[in-house]
Amino acid sequence: MIESIQLRIMQGDPIVHDVHHATLPPLFRGMPELHPEKCPDGCKECVNICPTGALQLHPLRIDLGLCVFCPACERSCPEKAIHFTREYHISCSSRNQLIVGGTQSSITPEIASKKIRDYFGKSLKLRQISAGGCNGCELEINATSNVNFDMGRFGIEFVASPRHADGVVITGPLTKTMAQATELCFDAVPAPKVIILVGTCAISGGIFKGSPEIDRTFLGSHSIDLYIPGCPPHPLTFLTGILDWLDRKV
């Protein structure tokens, strides 16, 4: 008993209290800052090296739904026109919002509908489905519930049964072998329900886009409520994304 109390004291106060103003390590790669005016005519260095085809030119733009934050483009650019900042507020509610350019400094999702906020604003229970996720996204989602990020304090939690859930969180590029299970699981969630895509793989297929072992029909037939980009997304991107979307002031 005494030992447990000692352990508790040793824990100190590890929690990130202000989830909107945390400082991530200097090399952390979040929101990119782009300077299209620096691009020399005909230069294609970044486009050529990008592993997922996330870059567009004229003007220079990055699709964060495809980007794996590797950051080969930043390193290959002779003019230093691309730089990934530490800004982790990059979740959004429409696919187009993920295509960023210029010096926009962060992304804020549009606020969910009144109905969704009325139903889930104070309590949101989620069922996670890993459909080819490499365990990177899964580990970061698990981390949202640990003593550092403690998502439960906002009433957001993961539950075991889809029957108890208000929506699903999908990771991975959606493998063929998980197509049926994904559909069944989503069907088992009572309406109204939301879909949140976490990670590059889930949002676009990422590096696995075009693999014959992938089947993304499920996504084509449902509307997506929230996109959380990253490979994997930082727990704070997940947390702040959901809070902003539900218009929760913390």
Place this chain on the structure above:
Amino acid sequence: MTSLSVQNQQPFPIDDIPILSVKEFENSVREELLAQARMIGLFGLETTESATTVVAVLGHSSTSAIHLLGTTFTPANNRYRSFADVDPQTHYFECELAENHQIIPEGHPWLRPVRKQTIILANQPYSMYKMEGEEIHEVAVGPIHAGVIEPGHFRFQCHGELVYHLEIILGYQHRGIEKLLLNASPSQQSIICESITGDTVIGHSMAYALAVEALSNTSVSLRTQVFRSLAEELERIAMHLAGLGGIANDVGYAIGSASYGRLRTLAINSTALLCGSRFGRGFIVPGGLQFDPTDEAIEALKVNLHVVQHDVLVINEVMFGSTSVLGRLDHTGTVEKEWAQSIGMVGPAARASGLDVDTRSQFPYGAYKYIHLPLITLSSCDVFARARMRSLEIDESLRFIFDQLENLPSGSVQSEMNAIRANSGVVSLIEGWRGEIAHCAFTDSKGIWKRYRIKDPSFHNWYGLSLALRSEAISDFPLCNKSFDLSYSGHDL
């Protein structure tokens, strides 16, 4: 013995692999196995309409030698005598070969699917093992599990609480990685390898980088090598802390789980200091490192790890001294040494069953060629041993890192890459935190991959989990599962 003998990461011309008749191949592989070899690979190297060349890769830990030998099968002549009824460690490799190339091992005790759930093997559709009898019942779990975890299907044959048999069906995570690698650009290949399993980014990206460097005759600086090992040990520490947290959670020991969880955050944040990613993404690339850690980053890393080192000792002492915790761990999920050996288990799970297996000391690579880590083994073979092993490895890895940080070599962390040799192959072994990772790479006449074969340690150890559950209470499944902590995506590829 008729085989090509190479060292870890030593390139060789593909033509040097002896291609034997099926009979000679059977005999030679059997001789190798009798000489205590461990199977690292058995796969199709080249397939044409009329023939498939199959290569066997066998590791001899006592001599650090890796032996390769091959044979050719045709559609008309697609059978060989199975090794698995005598040496079960080859069982799963033979299943995989049958699944991918319809090459049938005769006398195989139990041909079952590896990644494809609906499959015809030896002209028979596979149906899961089923027991019959009064009061026997079946429990099916998955592919989607209760927690935030990857998918897989578990089928238990039970009598009351008691599990007689657990069958594990995987393949839900199959993304076609080996095929994707063949047509990928170098920058794509790095990302694919980092995503084989996202909890072993350093392990797999290192195996890949070392394979490419060996085949292109590129040497990297000592600084690069030391930082790679440092990152590998950090990954080991972080995942072992995560595992111990999971075990504490599964036995209902909340303060232990919370404490390990906090320390794991410190460990992965330390990795982020080196490269920006908490999982080491973007750190290791062929030719060196993408980021050269700054002095500030190293100082911050030291501060973090000192906390980990101090606190983990206290937590271990409390957790492993608690009778109620030990009551759950002791004698649970035992895999006897003989069993572990016969199925070719690897990594901390194997060492917890008393086996001397550790790639770092037996097939040394990178910085481990100069710096030796002790090989620890335990003998109780149960969940306790697997948990304790992980805590002991954390101590050793921390010691290793602090030693290295004392005198870090200077120098560039990026070397110029040379062209990749044509018609060559290499076997690249790494001790990931789960055990032996093997990447076997082969190039064509233009120096482009014609076969890239990946083996995650989970490939061997999933079978260990099945054995651990025999005669165990089904309620202890989560605990046993966590004590193995295996990868679904690494297995499924």
